[in-house]
Amino acid sequence: MPELPEVETVARGLQKSVAGRRILSVRMGKTDFIDDPAALEQQLPGRQIENVERYGKFMLLRLSARTDTAADSENGEVGAASLLVHLGMTGQLAPYAAAQPYAKHTHVWLALDDGRELRYTDPRRFGRIAYLSGALLAEELTAFGADPLLVSTEEFASRIRSRNAQIKALLLDQSVLRGVGNIYADESLWRARIHPMRRGTELSTKQAQVLRRVLQDVLRKAILARGSSISDFLDAEGQPGEYQRHHRAYGREGKRCYRCGAAIRRVIVAGRSSYFCPKCQPAPRLPKQRKRRGPARNG
DNA sequence: CTCGATCCCTGGACGC
């Protein structure tokens, strides 16, 4: 499941393998996860992939202005633009020799000027692809919060401690921080010894500091390990990541905590499985509002 | 505005 480290891994791989290549043509299968399929067909051919960046869990393929004049007169849009790609749960974006048979659930083929094809494969189609010209891209990106690797201690603390939502929900909220998903949320909360149901407003300044530090540490180490491969994540070279070997909480229900030996538990928080150590990560005193016995009292 | 619930989708695990 691609989160920040996995997307960073794929983006770096594509930067090496396809930056500088020109897109010659586009072919599409199922398109229900593509914002405007016709725009891809009309706008991509003739453009060069100048570079590939990560933005949160998105990849941004920066595209050159178009040079072919035939299309100019038709569409009038020739300036620099971007292809926004979200891998969702099961998306893969990677180049292949055009002659190589394609995997089931391949939905987009971009023919490149060196004989290869950049293919997008996504069984669940939870991903997203959008062609966006400069202004639209800027507008799209304003909705997202801080990059967890770049955010300052002060900004992190203010973004978290000003919100009453559960800390797990805040870490997953892309308008608070861009790029954190379920695995790295649980891993950083375990390291910071914070229960996933704690409220943002409950965290001390010190706890927010610690959480930011361990989150950055986990993300950096995961990038070095080329991400986590739980079931099906593969990078742009088709290789799985290694960071799943370092998980301390995620997916470890019933197994012993590496710190204290207690059994790791799983609860649903913000609609997602959340793994934590009940001993190291003490629960809030009132995890949920208890149902009152009898009628509510006035005053 | 804030927050939680629901739904989208397919493959894999599991029970019978």
Add this chain to the structure above:
DNA sequence: TGCGTCCAGGGATCGA
């Protein structure tokens, strides 16, 4: 073996 059921989860959307 095969069928049904459940679960995984990022994010859009809706309603309280």
